[in-house]
Amino acid sequence: MATKPSLAVFKFASCDGCQLSLLDAEDELLAVAGAVDIAYFLEARTQQVGGPYDIGLVEGSITTPHDAERIQEIRKQCRFLVSIGACATAGGIQSLKNWADVNDFIHRVYAHPEYIKTLSTSTPIADHVKVDIELRGCPINKYQLVELITALVHGRKPRFPSYAVCVECKRRQVVCVAVAQGIACLGPVTQAGCGVICPAFNRDCYGCFGPKENSNPNSLVQHDAANGIPRDHLVRLLRNFNAGASEFRLASDHMERSVSQS
Amino acid sequence: MPGVPAHIGAFHTIGVDQLQLLLNALQSRGYRTIAPRIMDGAIVYSEIAKIEQLPVGVIDRQDGGTYRLEKVPTSGYFDYVVGPQSLKGYLFPPRETLLKSVRKNGDWQFTVPPVEAPPLAVLGVRSCDLHALAIQDKVFLGGPYVDPGYQARRQNLFLVAVNCRRAAATCFCHSMNTGPAARQGFDLALTELSPDFLIEVGSPSGGELVAELQLAPATPRQVEEGRVISDLLVAELQGRAAKASNEVSAPAESPGASGTTPPIRERFLDTTNIHGLLLGNLEHPRWQETAERCLACSNCTMVCPTCFCAAVEDVSDLSGDNVRRERAWDSCFTAEHSTMNTGTVRKTTASRYRQWLTHKLATWHEQFGTSGCVGCGRCITWCPVGIDLTEEVVAIRDHDGAKARNEV
Ligand code: SF4
Numbered sequence: 190m191a192t193k194p195s196l197a198v199f200k201f202a203s204c205d206g207c208q209l210s211l212l213d214a215e216d217e218l219l220a221v222a223g224a225v226d227i228a229y230f231l232e233a234r235t236q237q238v239g240g241p242y243d244i245g246l247v248e249g250s251i252t253t254p255h256d257a258e259r260i261q262e263i264r265k266q267c268r269f270l271v272s273i274g275a276c277a278t279a280g281g282i283q284s285l286k287n288w289a290d291v292n293d294f295i296h297r298v299y300a301h302p303e304y305i306k307t308l309s310t311s312t313p314i315a316d317h318v319k320v321d322i323e324l325r326g327c328p329i330n331k332y333q334l335v336e337l338i339t340a341l342v343h344g345r346k347p348r349f350p351s352y353a354v355c356v357e358c359k360r361r362q363v364v365c366v367a368v369a370q371g372i373a374c375l376g377p378v379t380q381a382g383c384g385v386i387c388p389a390f391n392r393d394c395y396g397c398f399g400p401k402e403n404s405n406p407n408s409l410v411q412h413d414a415a416n417g418i419p420r421d422h423l424v425r426l427l428r429n430f431n432a433g434a435s436e437f438r439l440a441s442d443h444m445e446r447s448v449s450q451s
Numbered sequence: 452m453p454g455v456p457a458h459i460g461a462f463h464t465i466g467v468d469q470l471q472l473l474l475n476a477l478q479s480r481g482y483r484t485i486a487p488r489i490m491d492g493a494i495v496y497s498e499i500a501k502i503e504q505l506p507v508g509v510i511d512r513q514d515g516g517t518y519r520l521e522k523v524p525t526s527g528y529f530d531y532v533v534g535p536q537s538l539k540g541y542l543f544p545p546r547e548t549l550l551k552s553v554r555k556n557g558d559w560q561f562t563v564p565p566v567e568a569p570p571l572a573v574l575g576v577r578s579c580d581l582h583a584l585a586i587q588d589k590v591f592l593g594g595p596y597v598d599p600g601y602q603a604r605r606q607n608l609f610l611v612a613v614n615c616r617r618a619a620a621t622c623f624c625h626s627m628n629t630g631p632a633a634r635q636g637f638d639l640a641l642t643e644l645s646p647d648f649l650i651e652v653g654s655p656s657g658g659e660l661v662a663e664l665q666l667a668p669a670t671p672r673q674v675e676e677g678r679v680i681s682d683l684l685v686a687e688l689q690g691r692a693a694k695a696s697n698e699v700s701a702p703a704e705s706p707g708a709s710g711t712t713p714p715i716r717e718r719f720l721d722t723t724n725i726h727g728l729l730l731g732n733l734e735h736p737r738w739q740e741t742a743e744r745c746l747a748c749s750n751c752t753m754v755c756p757t758c759f760c761a762a763v764e765d766v767s768d769l770s771g772d773n774v775r776r777e778r779a780w781d782s783c784f785t786a787e788h789s790t791m792n793t794g795t796v797r798k799t800t801a802s803r804y805r806q807w808l809t810h811k812l813a814t815w816h817e818q819f820g821t822s823g824c825v826g827c828g829r830c831i832t833w834c835p836v837g838i839d840l841t842e843e844v845v846a847i848r849d850h851d852g853a854k855a856r857n858e859v
């Protein structure tokens with residue numbers, strides 16, 4: 190890209206934490222602002238420039254009919270569309286509604302349910318439009334975000350690992366909490382990139398980066414259950430920020446069926 | 452006054468107080484002293500200043516996917532065996548910058564960062580890990596391409612071995628001819644006789660230290676006592692195969708079955724014709740069965756003291772003017788490891804597990820003239836789902852497709 194590429198940041202159903210990671214990249218922020226032209230970013234600037242954009246970062250999941258229309262328009266406006274964070278890549282924690290009756294929620298929560306227009310599901314961006322790159326995590330990792338922008342500015346592929354959190358965990362020589370303490374840890378089925386925040390603090394990984402490639406959560410939770418970890422705990426462990434990611438969803442459904450049978 | 456250095460193969464005795472003097476002597480020669488310590492529920496290697504920091508009176512219980520420390524007051528200074536770490540991380544660091552390049556006015560300048568090789572003295576190294584080190588030496592120092600960082604660190608390494616008095620259920624050094632007694636590759640080797648230790652000299656610098664500390668020569672009786680400790684453990688490890696074949700092969704427990712806990716499997720490995728066995732069974736259904744359990748998480752390779760795979764990546768900053776070439780531990784269980792411009796070669800977990808096991812136990816022989824496995828058992832213990840290579844070999848041997856084909 191000869192001139193500075195333009196960057197736009199869009200939000201759907203989410204907590205804003207991922208976009209804030211960009212502002213949180215304090216040391217790199219000036220360099221980022223120098224390398225790209227931040228054209229549309231409601232959290233960061235008062236004036237917004239219209240499309241088209243070179244890079245579109247999309248945070249959040251699709252939960253309303255209006256969202257479903259808006260994402261189509263955004264896709265048309267962006268050369269590279271990047272979904273950022275567990276909401277955008279897997280539907281987020283709000284995808285728990287996929288297992289429940291949304292009308293029941295609406296009637297319990299709102300005095301005037303007739304004003305609420307919502308979909309019965311929370312779905313990732315890639316279910317609606319073609320996504321070029323995914324940035325995982327709840328929230329995303331700022332080094333990965335900077336790597337993404339660096340790669341796009343220089344016209345190369347970003348280096349994002351697809352392997353397990355365990356690889357990073359062992360490189361950091363953290364003692365495995367699963368093996369040494371019998372704690373159910375989702376590290377072996379979760380994609381690396383967070384820098385092993387949780388096991389380094391002597392606790393389990395709860396899978397906020399979503400499934401790794403060739404993820405096999407079924408085997409892991411069956412093993413944990415055989416070692417006495419309660420099955421309902423394992424269902425909840427998988428139904429977290431990435432509950433909607435298909436590997437985690439299928440394994441949690443499978444485990445749930447075995448709870449009801451036992 | 453330091454006398455004549457003790458000769459290689461000489462046995463002396465050393466008391467616990469004198470072990471502290473040994474540490475002091477190593478430190479005064481500029482060594483950082485590393486020894487087993489307890490961290491987060493496991494024995495790890497860490498810097499040590501005082502002998503009291505050793506995990507005395509602690510043993511480890513290891514099995515597939517589980518590791519627990521237990522206090523056993525009657526046990527000695529070194530009665531746990533190997534933890535998750537080996538010497539690997541000290542010689543072949545998990546991450547290392549190989550090259551730095553800076554672009555100034557359109558010109559690239561390349562600098563090789565100076566090798567970091569602080570002298571290290573490691574206390575408590577087991578025989579299996581000494582053999583693993585000899586294998587890594589072949590990988591990093593043999594052939595035309597010598598790894599300069601590994602070489603510098605290797606030259607600055609002083610090793611105080613310990614002869615095991617007990618084995619974990621996951622240990623099978625005896626099957627691999629790598630233990631339990633340390634025979635070579637150390638500077639000094641300790642055997643705990645309680646209260647004193649027998650100390651064997653393995654190198655000239657080890658001999659100098661023994662002389663400097665004016666350690667008393669061991670009596671023939673003490674040397675014999677040390678030998679008996681190793682012989683008893685050998686007998687126990689040898690007996691595992693016989694014990695297993697005597698046990699009526701009970702039907703496998705269904706996972707989670709309440710009531711009886713299955714007895715802990717005491718590992719051994721029948722290596723008879725293992726090269727032909729594994730390479731003759733590349734289409735064995737067991738690979739797929741194991742892939743259904745395997746997470747392709749790479750833990751087995753990360754903890755293996757002989758696995759040497761690494762990924763080399765160029766990391767640039769946003770300007771593109773500063774680039775670091777980084778090498779980090781990699782594994783044949785990652786997709787990246789076999790990804791080329793045409794895509795990933797080993798897409799399935801079955802193909803990755805098969806690659807790992809056949810390399811480790813079979814094709815390593817062609818490549819390096821040795822097995823890639825020293826029987827330390829780490830890959831069994833630290834596999835989150837307890838996949839056990841010794842069981843895999845049994846499963847393949849029990850239904851040996853190659854043999855069946857030959858008999859038709
Ligand atoms: S602590 Fe978790 S992430 Fe780390 S190696 Fe163990 S299972 Fe993997």
Ligand code: SF4
Nearest residue numbers: 383387394395396397
């Ligand atoms: S260890 Fe797991 S849960 Fe914790 S930050 Fe990393 S990916 Fe998320």
Ligand code: SF4
Nearest residue numbers: 755824825827828830
């Ligand atoms: S393959 Fe397993 S038992 Fe053999 S040396 Fe490696 S970690 Fe140890």
Ligand code: SF4
Nearest residue numbers: 745746748749751834
């Ligand atoms: S054998 Fe075990 S440790 Fe190795 S990749 Fe498979 S699940 Fe992970």
